[in-house]
Amino acid sequence: MTGFIKKTLEATYRWLEKSPLKPLKPLLNAVDGFFFRSSDVTTGAPHIRDGNNLKRMFIFVVFAALPSAAAGIYYFGWRGLLLIAISYTVGLTVEITFAVMRKEEISEGAFVTCILYPLILPPDLPLWMVALGIFIGVLFGKEVFGGTGYNVFNPALVSRVFLYICFPAAMTANWVTAMTGWGGFMNYSGDALTGATPLALYKMKGELTPIWDLFWGNVGGSLGETSALLVTAGGLFLVITRVADWRIPLSFLGSALIFSLIFHEANPALFAPAGFQLLSGGMLFGAFFMATDPVTSPFTKGGRWFFGAACGFVTILIRGYSGYAEGVMFAILFMNIFSSLIDRIVLGYRYRGGRT
Amino acid sequence: MFFSSRRLLKSGYNFGKLQGGNYSGPVEKAELPDKVIIPLKQGFSAETQCLVKKGDHVRAGQIIGRDDHTWSSPVHSSINGVVEYFESFMEGHEPHYGVVIRRDHKDERGYVPIPTAGSADKSAEEISEILYLAGVTALGSTGIPSLHHTSDLKLEEVKGLVINGLSGEPFSLPQERLVGGRVKDFITGIKILAKLFQLESNIHLAFAKSAAIAGEVKASALKGLSVHTFENKYPFDMDIMVSELVRGPKVPDGGTPSESGLVVLTIQDVLHVYEAVVIGKPLIERTIAVGGPGTEQSRLVKVAVGSPVEWLLLGNLKKGAEERILVGGAMRGVPLESARHPVERTFSALTLLEENREREFLYFLRPGFSVLSYSREYISSFLRSFTRRAETNIQGEGRACIYCSYCEDACPRKLVPHLYSRYIRHDMAEEAIKYGLESCIDCGLCTFVCPSKIPLFEDILEGKKVLEERGRWSHVSGFKKLEKVDPEASTEATP
Numbered sequence: 110m111t112g113f114i115k116k117t118l119e120a121t122y123r124w125l126e127k128s129p130l131k132p133l134k135p136l137l138n139a140v141d142g143f144f145f146r147s148s149d150v151t152t153g154a155p156h157i158r159d160g161n162n163l164k165r166m167f168i169f170v171v172f173a174a175l176p177s178a179a180a181g182i183y184y185f186g187w188r189g190l191l192l193i194a195i196s197y198t199v200g201l202t203v204e205i206t207f208a209v210m211r212k213e214e215i216s217e218g219a220f221v222t223c224i225l226y227p228l229i230l231p232p233d234l235p236l237w238m239v240a241l242g243i244f245i246g247v248l249f250g251k252e253v254f255g256g257t258g259y260n261v262f263n264p265a266l267v268s269r270v271f272l273y274i275c276f277p278a279a280m281t282a283n284w285v286t287a288m289t290g291w292g293g294f295m296n297y298s299g300d301a302l303t304g305a306t307p308l309a310l311y312k313m314k315g316e317l318t319p320i321w322d323l324f325w326g327n328v329g330g331s332l333g334e335t336s337a338l339l340v341t342a343g344g345l346f347l348v349i350t351r352v353a354d355w356r357i358p359l360s361f362l363g364s365a366l367i368f369s370l371i372f373h374e375a376n377p378a379l380f381a382p383a384g385f386q387l388l389s390g391g392m393l394f395g396a397f398f399m400a401t402d403p404v405t406s407p408f409t410k411g412g413r414w415f416f417g418a419a420c421g422f423v424t425i426l427i428r429g430y431s432g433y434a435e436g437v438m439f440a441i442l443f444m445n446i447f448s449s450l451i452d453r454i455v456l457g458y459r460y461r462g463g464r465t
Numbered sequence: 466m467f468f469s470s471r472r473l474l475k476s477g478y479n480f481g482k483l484q485g486g487n488y489s490g491p492v493e494k495a496e497l498p499d500k501v502i503i504p505l506k507q508g509f510s511a512e513t514q515c516l517v518k519k520g521d522h523v524r525a526g527q528i529i530g531r532d533d534h535t536w537s538s539p540v541h542s543s544i545n546g547v548v549e550y551f552e553s554f555m556e557g558h559e560p561h562y563g564v565v566i567r568r569d570h571k572d573e574r575g576y577v578p579i580p581t582a583g584s585a586d587k588s589a590e591e592i593s594e595i596l597y598l599a600g601v602t603a604l605g606s607t608g609i610p611s612l613h614h615t616s617d618l619k620l621e622e623v624k625g626l627v628i629n630g631l632s633g634e635p636f637s638l639p640q641e642r643l644v645g646g647r648v649k650d651f652i653t654g655i656k657i658l659a660k661l662f663q664l665e666s667n668i669h670l671a672f673a674k675s676a677a678i679a680g681e682v683k684a685s686a687l688k689g690l691s692v693h694t695f696e697n698k699y700p701f702d703m704d705i706m707v708s709e710l711v712r713g714p715k716v717p718d719g720g721t722p723s724e725s726g727l728v729v730l731t732i733q734d735v736l737h738v739y740e741a742v743v744i745g746k747p748l749i750e751r752t753i754a755v756g757g758p759g760t761e762q763s764r765l766v767k768v769a770v771g772s773p774v775e776w777l778l779l780g781n782l783k784k785g786a787e788e789r790i791l792v793g794g795a796m797r798g799v800p801l802e803s804a805r806h807p808v809e810r811t812f813s814a815l816t817l818l819e820e821n822r823e824r825e826f827l828y829f830l831r832p833g834f835s836v837l838s839y840s841r842e843y844i845s846s847f848l849r850s851f852t853r854r855a856e857t858n859i860q861g862e863g864r865a866c867i868y869c870s871y872c873e874d875a876c877p878r879k880l881v882p883h884l885y886s887r888y889i890r891h892d893m894a895e896e897a898i899k900y901g902l903e904s905c906i907d908c909g910l911c912t913f914v915c916p917s918k919i920p921l922f923e924d925i926l927e928g929k930k931v932l933e934e935r936g937r938w939s940h941v942s943g944f945k946k947l948e949k950v951d952p953e954a955s956t957e958a959t960p
Contacts, residue, residue: 160838
């Protein structure tokens with residue numbers, strides 16, 4: 110098996126050298142790098158290297174998102190699979206195109222963006238919108254900045270915010286009633302349900318969804334964010350394996366908890382109770398999967414505490430005061446802007462000894 | 466930048482059980498080789514003047530190289546034999562010379578003792594002379610101060626003694642093993658050094674927590690000696706780290722322990738002091754750890770100085786493997802260009818690594834029972850009992866920095882290596898100074914942990930070089946001292 114793959118790859122390399130498709134070499138390198146690790150060895154001190162690498166880190170994010178994706182497909186139908194497939198097709202095409210244009214290697218970052226993005230979309234969103242969103246997100250959220258590692262905003266959230274602003278009706282109305290029994294594994298899509306995510310219900314009617322429904326996830330909402338249980342499970346997996354820094358989800362959820370407790374006490378008409386706030390909408394998914402993106406969050410420890418806490422605070426404010434039912438996406442994107450500034454302040458304080 | 470001791474203790478990385486790193490066997494005594502090569506320059510010192518010529522009969526322990534006017538200690542023949550020829554080998558770009566001595570099969574293990582030695586009851590001047598004649602003053606990373614010119618510290622400048630018994634670096638010599646059964650000798654060695662340096666207190670001894678011998682040494686209750694135990698983490702065993710650990714962070718940024726008057730020696734060095742002064746044995750034998758995944762069996766070997774490294778490795782190399790021979794551990798070891806190089810008296814470990822060029826299938830999906838990783842992405846991270854495998858393979862592809870801040874977490878000085886790398890690559894090395902570059906102690910952990918496989922340590926060294934060229938930093942005096950030069954004072958001096 111491995112021998113066959115190796116031979117095929119070698120043959121393809123030889124063929125590519127002579128063919129006019131030579132610029133596509135990064136694509137072949139990526140395939141080669143997927144199957145076999147590089148043969149490079151260290152050239153100086155330190156002579157040994159850690160077994161960790163970006164492929165491992167990013168594939169772990171994908172693994173962590175799989176339970177949420179499975180929940181989405183169970184509750185909202187296997188149309189969800191289609192969303193994920195479209196996301197991968199379009200997103201990877203953009204990534205590969207840019208890698209070829211820049212004559213660089215294909216970065217694994219796109220694999221993460223393309224799994225996270227469909228999970229934060231309404232399950233019944235028209236498919237062409239899904240394609241357009243990820244195209245804009247990967248292109249303008251990441252590639253124009255220079256690719257993975259150089260982007261300022263979380264590309265998955267850029268995709269979503271683009272759709273949210275361009276197609277507000279489609280983005281706030283395409284919810285689906287969660288299915289039970291054999292659920293979505295047997296159905297293409299569930300019954301449409303208009304304007305009734307738990308957060309919207311609270312905003313419009315002041316109606317609270319039972320906590321247990323939020324916990325299991327059989328409520329209306331984005332494809333992969335409804336099941337608090339599975340999102341948390343995936344998130345804890347990331348934290349335990351040290352792929353995501355525990356400080357961000359902890360401070361995010363902690364500050365959301367504290368501020369929703371305070372604000373609910375002060376103004377129960379606008380602010381939902383704390384437990385409901387934490388488990389509903391994209392709070393958990395945002396805290397575990399979106400805010401922890403290392404590229405767009407601060408890299409200093411202190412910065413991460415502050416970043417998470419500010420995200421939580423802004424989320425609660427937006428949910429309470431603004432016309433939007435959900436605020437996680439805006440909160441994270443808003444705080445992404447300040448990431449570098451936060452780092453600068455933290456480092457400036459840490460090295461305040463004043464050596465120039 | 467200064468840290469609290471608690472923060473220091475939390476830093477560093479424990480490599481755990483490594484394949485080829487198990488030195489549990491007894492210390493073996495290596496056979497004497499047929500010929501030895503005694504380099505006239507060993508370790509950091511200057512080259513000594515050769516005192517023998519071709520055809521001379523020399524005895525083990527006889528001084529064959531000595532130069533009282535340069536920064537050096539005498540060099541001895543380690544066997545009885547005849548000077549056959551002189552060999553030159555390169556160290557960097559400078560040629561150095563070695564005396565090749567062929568063994569004649571007489572009086573195999575005897576040696577010429579140092580005439581004045583014989584008991585522990587000596588004056589400081591006598592001890593200084595004996596240690597110099599025994600070549601022991603060449604030990605330690607910058608030598609043991611004596612009345613001769615052997616160290617960058619003068620004898621009266623010594624303020625403290627730190628004895629390093631840690632071995633956190635993969636495949637480095639487990640120092641505490643050498644004290645086993647020799648606690649008395651060891652304590653005597655410390656006493657001798659205390660007398661030499663006129664130290665009443667400020668003698669520190671650092672042991673790994675796992676070292677059973679620590680209690681026994683503590684029980685000896687030597688006046689002025691404080692015994693500390695630490696987790697056996699890398700880079701705690703670096704001179705600068707161990708001296709900060711035992712005394713609190715008092716070494717200036719970018720400086721060496723000797724700048725604050727500290728002499729840092731290993732346990733083996735202290736035992737050599739004992740042997741020189743009490744027994745009169747010159748430094749002609751050294752215990753060396755030979756280990757690493759490239760060996761059949763990891764061993765502790767007592768070997769005559771000057772034996773070729775290949776002699777030591779005979780029959781212990783893994784078959785069919787491409788080997789890399791390092792002097793020192795796997796992190797900061799210096800690769801040997803040829804296995805014919807002799808064992809020098811400053812060596813303490815030889816690490817043999819395999820060049821892992823094998824292209825493993827779907828390597829990033831492996832469960833990882835034996836993967837060595839700082840992250841917790843492999844099973845081996847959760848169960849300490851797994852033997853991990855140290856690999857020279859990069860194990861990934863070079864990618865852009867994603868600011869995961871692993872390098873920051875791992876850094877024993879809590880610096881921000883990825884930031885320096887970025888600044889230095891954009892030719893803004895001065896900016897890196899603002900964020901603490903000068904505190905870097907060159908341990909290389911940042912490069913080890915980087916999942917994007919960025920050669921951070923290489924970049925940092927490059928940056929230091931650039932800064933040194935521009936006169937902004939100097940490794941010897943550290944950054945601070947250069948900065949403190951008053952610009953007005955210098956303009957005054959110029960007419």
